Amino acid sequence: MAAGAALVDVVAVRAGRRAAAWRRELAAALATRPVDDRWMLTGAALAAVIGLWLLMVALTPGLRHLLPMRSPAKQRAQLDRDGAAVLLRDAALRVPGVRTARIRVRRHRILARTDVHFRDPRQVKADLAAVLDDERDRLALSHPPRIVVRVRQRIP
Template identity: 45%
Template structure:
């Protein structure tokens, strides 16, 4: 007796034109696959304001090197001080460095240059650590729009600048392009060796505007386009 086969035609639970979902061998949850015959607009990510995917915030850096260095300094200093305090409690003399430091600190005055320099260095280090703690970091990584709550994506500034440069080079009349991609502004400087500069600038505004939209960034930067002529060659 042969097993009944799963119907492949359209039915009440399967609309016409859709592909059957792939089923794993263990009978678990079926794996959904995108229908490649659909138009590209069907996979256009939703805007950030829709709220379907959540807020697309900046990526936070783990900052392993500063955290490791600070942990090593604190661990070494605390361990050494704890050992010296335990030695004094055990009726042993304090370490030489501790006695020398106590003598020097007793002789130094608060208005001396060395004391002020050490205090300033400590303040700068503290401010630096506070800035690292309250800022996200990873400035070269631009967050992209989110169409899924559990999925986050980012685009490097250099990659975004390269995409915009390729788009600009496709404009007729453009000879060279330099793109600087920032978090809030994309600055484009182009050289046009023929055509009117206003026409080239208008085409660049249109092409780069579409390019910025297709990057899928959560907060697209403002576009600044400057077009000029290449420098004249000296004979």
């Protein structure tokens, strides 16, 4: 709130108007007080603590590892990305011809990399895309990521 008021006042000064009375009084008080004044040191310490807190909040990951889910009621549900990757990997391994599957779940994309053992890679890719699409829909994510399937044939 205070930052918004200060921003409005700065814009008004840049537009050619006079600064607000509270800003003129604050500038005069800060100009006349000595640097070692108790109020100056308290304000500087408070500004430093707020700055460090804002820096910490900016550098921490937050809840980006959680995917929000659809909910019919006003409830909030989230699914861990690693858990979603395990469910999708298990579904991919049930497709005939898939030897190994590696799944990465991101916010906007699911990347599936598989090694084909004995079937035609194009058929496996089509089957795998359909299975992963169904499994993704069963996860009931509020913003379903798109699925990218990469298949390579491994000859033993």
